[in-house]
Amino acid sequence: MMRLLRQQGWVVGLLALFVVLLVVAKLIQPSYGAGDFGSLVRAVLPYAFAVAAQTVVVIAGGIDLSVAAMMALTSVTAASMMHGASEEYALLVVPFVLALGFGLGALNGALIVFSRVPDIVVTLATLFMLQGAALLVLNAPGGGSAEWLRNLIIGTVPIPGLPDDVTSWFPKALLLLVVLLCVVWIPLKRSRLGLSIYAIGSNQLAAFRSGVPVARTKILAYAFGGLFGAMGGLSLTMSTGIGAPIPGPYLMASVAAVVLGGVVLGGGKGGLLGPIIAVFVLRLARTILTLLAIDPNVTAIVEGTILVAVVMFGAFIAMRSRSR
Amino acid sequence: MSITSTAERAPLGQRMKRFMSDYPLVPLLILLAILILVLQMLSPGIVNQRWIANTVKFAIPLALLAGCQTMTMLTGGIDLSVGTAATMAAFIVATQAVDNPAPVAMMIALIPAVLIGFANGIGVGVFRVHPLIMTLGTSLIGVGCLQVYQRTVIASGAKVPDFLIWLGTGVTGGFPNALLLFIPVAALLLFIQKRTGFGRLLYAIGDNERATRLAGVKYWQVILALYMFSSVLAGIMGLLYMGLIRAPSLSLAEPLVLPSVAAAVIGGTSIFGGRGSYTGTIVGALILTVLTTLLTILQMPEGARRILFGAIILLVTAAYLRIIEDR
Numbered sequence: 001m002m003r004l005l006r007q008q009g010w011v012v013g014l015l016a017l018f019v020v021l022l023v024v025a026k027l028i029q030p031s032y033g034a035g036d037f038g039s040l041v042r043a044v045l046p047y048a049f050a051v052a053a054q055t056v057v058v059i060a061g062g063i064d065l066s067v068a069a070m071m072a073l074t075s076v077t078a079a080s081m082m083h084g085a086s087e088e089y090a091l092l093v094v095p096f097v098l099a100l101g102f103g104l105g106a107l108n109g110a111l112i113v114f115s116r117v118p119d120i121v122v123t124l125a126t127l128f129m130l131q132g133a134a135l136l137v138l139n140a141p142g143g144g145s146a147e148w149l150r151n152l153i154i155g156t157v158p159i160p161g162l163p164d165d166v167t168s169w170f171p172k173a174l175l176l177l178v179v180l181l182c183v184v185w186i187p188l189k190r191s192r193l194g195l196s197i198y199a200i201g202s203n204q205l206a207a208f209r210s211g212v213p214v215a216r217t218k219i220l221a222y223a224f225g226g227l228f229g230a231m232g233g234l235s236l237t238m239s240t241g242i243g244a245p246i247p248g249p250y251l252m253a254s255v256a257a258v259v260l261g262g263v264v265l266g267g268g269k270g271g272l273l274g275p276i277i278a279v280f281v282l283r284l285a286r287t288i289l290t291l292l293a294i295d296p297n298v299t300a301i302v303e304g305t306i307l308v309a310v311v312m313f314g315a316f317i318a319m320r321s322r323s324r
Numbered sequence: 325m326s327i328t329s330t331a332e333r334a335p336l337g338q339r340m341k342r343f344m345s346d347y348p349l350v351p352l353l354i355l356l357a358i359l360i361l362v363l364q365m366l367s368p369g370i371v372n373q374r375w376i377a378n379t380v381k382f383a384i385p386l387a388l389l390a391g392c393q394t395m396t397m398l399t400g401g402i403d404l405s406v407g408t409a410a411t412m413a414a415f416i417v418a419t420q421a422v423d424n425p426a427p428v429a430m431m432i433a434l435i436p437a438v439l440i441g442f443a444n445g446i447g448v449g450v451f452r453v454h455p456l457i458m459t460l461g462t463s464l465i466g467v468g469c470l471q472v473y474q475r476t477v478i479a480s481g482a483k484v485p486d487f488l489i490w491l492g493t494g495v496t497g498g499f500p501n502a503l504l505l506f507i508p509v510a511a512l513l514l515f516i517q518k519r520t521g522f523g524r525l526l527y528a529i530g531d532n533e534r535a536t537r538l539a540g541v542k543y544w545q546v547i548l549a550l551y552m553f554s555s556v557l558a559g560i561m562g563l564l565y566m567g568l569i570r571a572p573s574l575s576l577a578e579p580l581v582l583p584s585v586a587a588a589v590i591g592g593t594s595i596f597g598g599r600g601s602y603t604g605t606i607v608g609a610l611i612l613t614v615l616t617t618l619l620t621i622l623q624m625p626e627g628a629r630r631i632l633f634g635a636i637i638l639l640v641t642a643a644y645l646r647i648i649e650d651r
Contacts, residue, residue, distance in 0.1 A: 065456070115642040120456055121595055125638035128582055132630030139627065245627075252461055265454075297475065300468035308447065308461035315453040 010262040014277045021284045028291045034156075034168035036287075041173045042153055042239055044283045046071065047253055048177055049232030051261070051275045052185070053105075053225040054254035060221035061201035061267030062119040066108060067229050067254055068247035069130035074101050074233025076134050079143025079243025090146030098230045104130065105226015109219035134245040141244040145237050152176055153238055177276075180231055185272050188224060197221050201267025256307040257282055259314030266318055282306070341647055348592035352607045359614045366621055373498055379613055381493070381500040385568065387609035388506065388561035389577070389584035390591070391513050392554040394605045397588055398517070398526040399550060400533070400597025401455035405444060405463035406584065409437040409555045410562030410577035412470050417563055418482040418572040426485035434559045440466055441555025442548070449547030470574055482572045492567025505564060509557070513602045526550065530597020583612050586633050589640050599644075 025032045050067050057064040074097050081093045104126075112122045153173040159166075188194045196217040199207035208214045232250070237243050259265060260282070261275030285306065289299045343350070364371045389406050396403040413433040420429035440462050447458035494501040517523040525546050528536045537543050558577075565577055591608030593600025619629055 063454075111638065115638065116645060117638065117641050118596075120454065121641055122638060124456070124585075125634040125641075128634030128637070129631045132627040132632075132634065135627030135630065136625060137627075139625070249464065252457075252464055255457055295472065295475075297468055297471040301465055301472065304461060304465035304468055308443075308458070308465065311457055311461060312447055312451040312453050316451050319452045 008273075011271075011274045011277060014261065014274060014281060018277060018281050018284065021281060021288060025284065025288050025291060028288065032291070034165070037169060038156065038171035038173070040280075040283060040287060041171045041177070044280055045153065045173055045177060045235040045239060046232045046248070047250060047257070047279045047283060048181075048276055049228050049235055050250040050254040051257045051279045052181055052272060053228035053232065054258050055261070055263055055270070055272050055275045056188075056197070056221055056228065057119075057225040058258050058263050058265060059201050059267055059270060060197045060218060061204060062112070062218070062222070063123065063255070063265070064108065064222065064225050064229075065120060065123040065251060066127040066130050067225070067232075068250040069127045069134065070101060070104060070226060070229035071233040071236060071250060072243075072245055072247040073104070073130045073134040073137065074230040075236040076138040076143065076243035076245050078234055078237045079145060080138050081143075082146050082149075082237075083142070083144040085146075087146050087148055090149055093146075094149070094234065097234055098227060101226040101228075101230020101233065102223050103226070105229065106219050106223035108226065109222030112222070113215045113218055131245075131247060134247075138243055138245050141242050143237070143243045145241045149234075149238050150241060153235070181272065181276065184224065184227065189271075193217065193220060198268055201269075203268070252304075252307050253279070253282065256310045260310050264318055264321070265314055348604055349607060352591065352604060352611065356607060356611050356614065359611060359618060363614065363618050363621070366618070377495050377498055377500055379610070379617070381495075381502055381568065383609045383613040384500070384502045384506045385561050385565045385577075386580055386583055386587060386613060387606050388509065388564070389558060389580050390587035390605045390609050391509070391602060392558050392561075393584050393588040394591070394593050394600060394602050395513070395516075395526065395550060395557075396455065396554050397530075397593045397595055398597055398600060399529040399547065400595075401448060401547075401550075402585065402595070403444065403459050403551065403554045403558075404456060404581060404585075405440050405459040405466065406554065406558035406561075407578040407581035408463035408466035408470075409440050409558040410565060410580075411573075411575065412436040412440075412466055413559035413562030414566035414569075414576050415470060415572050415574065416473070417488070417566055418484050419477040419480060421483045421485045422480050426487055429485065430563060433563060434556060436466065436469070437555045437559030437562075438552060441552035444555065445544075445548030445551035448551060449544035467574070474574060484566055484570050484572075488563055488567030489570060490567070492564055493570070502564060502568070505560075509560075510602060510606065517602060522546070522549070527598055530594075530599075532598075582630070582633055583616075584609075586637050587612050589637050592644075594644055595641055 025036075050071060053067050053070070054064055077100060078093055078097045081096070082090050085093075108123060108126050111117075111126065112119050115122065153171075153176055155172050156168050157170045157172055157175050159170065196207070196212045197220075199210070199212050200214050200217050200221075204214060236248075255265075257279040258275045261270065261273075261278035263270030263275055282303075286299060286303055289302055290296065294302075360371060389410065392403050392406045413436065416436065417429050417433035420432050424432070443462045443465075444455070444459050447453045447462070448455045491501050491505060517526070525536070525541055528539075528541070529543065529546060533543070562577055565580075566572065569576060587608035588600070588605050589595060589608070590611060591600070591604030591606070593605060616629070619632070
């Protein structure tokens with residue numbers, strides 16, 4: 001038990017912070033309840049997938065600047081394909097979009113491996129290309145979404161034998177998030193590939209000399225990042241019902257949440273749970289600022305400052321651990 | 325037969341590579357000439373004195389922003405907050421000029437640029453955040469501040485100072501007035517790069533940061549000065565651009581950020597630092613401006629243009645990497 005606590009100390013601390021913030025929200029606005037929690041989770045959904053995408057790539061020792069553009073492209077692709085189409089057709093659209101994300105992510109990785117240009121430059125270039133592609137698919141917000149897809153994240157999960165005011169704290173969106181992340185992440189982490197991802201992030205040369213296929217692992221890590229990005233794009237379409245070709249503020253938020261979640265920029269350390277809780281903490285902090293009746297534009301400034309401060313802190317920690 | 329021909333070709337390829345890395349300007353100028361030729365062929369008679377003045381007029385703001393990228397890239401960095409710094413300067417000068425005399429308004433307009441540069445310099449120099457992430461973050465904060473500011477001045481209206489309009493759009497004897505600003509700035513940038521100790525430090529940091537620090541250079545001081553310089557330059561570009569566009573908006577200079585990176589990369593500045601010069605960047609900015617005209621004539625949509633720019637950055641960077649590796 002103590003060992004678990006020590007290993008997961010950072011995550012437990014974040015969880016405690018999240019609970020404290022929930023209490024603060026409740027104190028500021030006594031009517032803050034299950035419904036507000038549900039809308040918080042729905043708002044978190046795209047951020048959480050962006051963070052998951054960034055986490056996989058950062059653990060592998062890279063960084064993906066194209067994550068927000070990837071979400072925009074997958075979102076507009078889904079929205080424009082589902083626009084005016086039948087409900088059943090959407091069953092085909094979802095796997096197609098996920099495969100598209102996986103493929104484009106793999107392309108990111110392949111470009112990095114074969115051009116030998118650093119991650120940050122390649123993904124900057126693909127950021128622009130994906131953005132351009134999104135504009136080609138749909139040059140103004142539009143499209144549509146299948147009804148069943150939208151219903152996936154609206155409402156709560158009915159659990160038999162529990163009273164309504166307990167089940168109302170389990171929004172469907174939370175279930176969707178947990179299931180999707182677990183289905184991809186747990187098998188990945190337990191597999192040989194997951195081990196290789198941690199290995200190349202920790203020390204690429206050592207991993208190469210121990211027989212880890214560095215190139216393949218890196219490509220697959222970016223591919224899984226792309227897959228999570230596609231999920232984020234789909235969740236955007238789900239929650240808004242349309243697709244927008246202009247990328248949202250997900251890049252900066254994902255990097256900040258990854259750092260806050262205990263994943264070291266530079267790779268090899270950390271898990272997925274920390275960053276996901278961190279993104280909840282960051283979103284809740286924003287909700288609290290809104291509850292305090294602060295001008296939303298000022299909220300944006302405060303949020304940006306928090307993100308920059310977190311990233312600065314993370315870089316400082318990384319610098320300290322390198323010099324030791 | 326085929327054996328001898330490949331044996332002859334290999335050293336020629338080597339020589340070409342060598343030549344291109346020694347004189348990066350020559351292939352660039354050839355490319356520029358080809359683009360203008362294609363343009364002339366697509367719509368005959370378009371290339372005349374007025375067109376040239378117009379192209380130069382629109383290339384100057386881009387070249388100024390690309391100057392920021394050239395300077396920061398020499399140290400292996402990048403400055404993505406230039407768009408925000410320029411937009412803030414432009415928006416603030418247009419709104420402040422209503423109540424204040426033009427010089428005062430311009431001074432006020434440059435304050436946010438100084439602050440953004442300061443924050444970037446501290447973040448990159450002291451805390452060692454990657455420049456890309458740091459400048460992206462400060463530009464987010466800047467956009468937020470601008471939106472709050474916009475709400476406070478929404479009633480007062482906007483007015484672009486006459487001097488800026490004259491500077492931005494005026495043409496005297498076939499030469500755009502903006503050259504009056506651009507030539508001294510370009511001379512200053514080249515002087516800093518080639519003749520001052522500060523410039524040599526920039527190249528040194530980009531070449532080998534560790535060695536430079538071990539040699540006793542105060543890394544954070546150089547970086548702080550560099551990012552503040554870059555931001556102020558972006559602010560000045562914003563003032564000029566305001567005079568050219570004459571319509572204040574909250575995303576005035578944002579569309580120029582990506583082309584500014586592309587212009588510096590095309591001009592031979594290495595994104596890894598230690599290589600490059602502003603002369604190449606100027607030609608790069610001209611190439612991109614002509615290319616944009618060409619794409620507009622071909623009616624290429626905005627999306628395809630972005631894809632093309634992204635591909636250019638990637639291809640040129642990969643090509644430079646190969647050239648450097650061979651030496």
